Amino acid sequence: MNKRKFLEMAGKTSLGLLASPYLMENTAFNPLAKKNTKNWIWARPKEQSIEAWKRDLEKVKKTGFDAVLLEVYNGNVTYFENSKFPVKEALLEKLIPICKEIGLEMHGWMWTMPCTNEKIVKEHPEWYAVNGLGESAATKPAYVGYYKFLCPCHPEAQEFIRENVENLAKVEGLDGVHLDYVRLPDVILAEALQPKYNIVQDKEYPQYDYSYSEHCRKAFKAQTGIDPLKDLKDPSANVEWKQFRQDSVSNLVNGKLAPEARKQNKMVTAAVFPNWPAVRQEWKTWNLDAFLPMLYHNFYNEKLSWVGEKTKEEVAFVNNNQPIYSGLFVPSLSPKELKKAYQISLKSGGSGVALFDLYSLKDEHWEVMEKLLS
Secondary structure, three states: OOOEOOOOEOOOOOOOOOOOOEOOOOOOOOOOOEOOOOOEEEEOOOOOOHHHHHHHHHHHHHHOOOEEEEEEEOOOOEOOOOOOOOEOOOHHHHHHHHHHHHOOEEEEEEEOOEOOOHHHHHHOHHHEOEEOOOOEOOOOOOOOOOOOEEOOOOHHHHHHHHHHHHHHHOOOOOOEEEEEOOOOOOOOOOHHHHHHHOOOOOOOOHHHOEOOOHHHHHHHHHHHOOOOOOOOOOHHHOHHHHHHHHHHHHHHHHHHHHHHHHHOOOEEEEEEOOOHHHHOOOHHHOOOOEEEEEOOHHHHOOOOHHHHHHHHHHHHHOOOOOOEOEEEEHHHOOHHHHHHHHHHHHHOOOOOEEEEOHHHOOHHHHHHHHHHHO
């Protein structure tokens, strides 16, 4: 929120039950099934009939998933009725009754910080984050065209994002708001992605380092007496400046976004990064109901065991014992590896998994998950 080839597959490539006992079952297939588990699946809009959607959702439920995360705002258009953005289709309102009927939770998955809507870019360029070279994400985004991130310090940008959450949270019957891209651009990309862009990031470089907007710099100077752009020889080495950017995102989440969702009695979750410092995303401090860390091991040139290592770290990482649901990237997993990743996640303290995404699962993946979740 990274999940469509992370950066290239736009839409992603974006949240306890620590002591829950393991429930040993009389099956060799899934000996690690745990009480109070919950399993999720991300889904992107697809042009098909509502009858086809119903069949797909029924399959999700029959397989044993508990919740679907439907992408309903991608920084440009929405898939639910609102007066703020162009409405591609009121898909969310059509699918919620189906989910209610079959007993499947429906959560609205939204992009949080990026905004590619041409009207907003043209009318409010000052809302956007600025890199260490003084370049605006509105006109010169890092890596890919949709990396037009808003500034977490700009008051009007903050209000714009809050209203986006409010509009989604007001959708009747919705179970929760799922925040993706709740961060700044990657100052250092995951290792396996760097060659795709012909770059080597052996340190933090200014063209990828955000946000040096006027509002961020003034706020930091008021707090420390330092202008990070003028007074620091190497801003990337300054611990306070790094923490300030992390806090600016966390304050937005805790001060405006989570409260807005809860006003409408909605659960609030987020898709988050395992390498959180690289995106200024100190999510352990966020007052959310659950976290779905994107543990896409192949992006980091890691083995499958890394999923378990990271799940264990993240269960210990969160401040309020919120459940961790390990995000798994299905295109990089064989059915056998998917089974193993699921079992590793539970064994490492995860409360379930979140799969990316609905239309990436082959028949063999579905068969594995049905056995695991039954």
